[in-house]
Amino acid sequence: MSLSVWVPIVGLLTLGALFALFSVGIAPIVGPKRFNRAKLEAYECGIEPSPQPVGGGRFPIKFYLTAMLFIIFDIEIIFLFPWAVHFDALGLFGFVEMVLFIGMVSIAYAYEWRRGGLDWD
Structure with a gap:
């Protein structure tokens, strides 16, 4: 097996790495610089951030139901295709x-x- 087989793969990996480095490097220069209070706050899955944990540090069951729904459909597609x-x-x-x-x-x-995992309120 000759090295010429690997040239396209190495070229594609190099091109991908250069694109990633270029994107990360150019984003601070050309990106918008309009900061506001909402953008600087931590985003916690739709829950308003607070210094105290919500409900004593417990997450609402809707987060687990959403994750379970994702796993159900993900596994289904993995086997059905x-x-x-x-x-x-x-x-x-x-x-x-x-x-x-x-x-x-x-x-x-x-x-x-x-369990109400499909109720989006």
């Missing part, structure tokens, strides 16, 4: 396994729905 690409090769076994998987994901989705 390859299955859809090779559906013909998997045959009946692949179909039955995916039906079982969708059933388990539906149980997690129903739990999330019952």
Whole structure:
């Protein structure tokens, strides 16, 4: 195997690194310099920042429900996409396994729905 195979990969990595360095270096020069009090405050997931922890340091359950919803759909996509690409090769076994998987994901989705994870207020 010759080194000429690696030239495009090294070139792409070099180009990406140069772009990243250029972007970070030029941002303070050309970026807006309008600072206000709201921009300088810490952002804590939609909760108003305060010196004391909210509820004794406990997070509302909505944060965990949102994370759980992300994991449900993320795992579903991770398994559904390859299955859809090779559906013909998997045959009946692949179909039955995916039906079982969708059933388990539906149980997690129903739990999330019952706990109010889809209520955005």
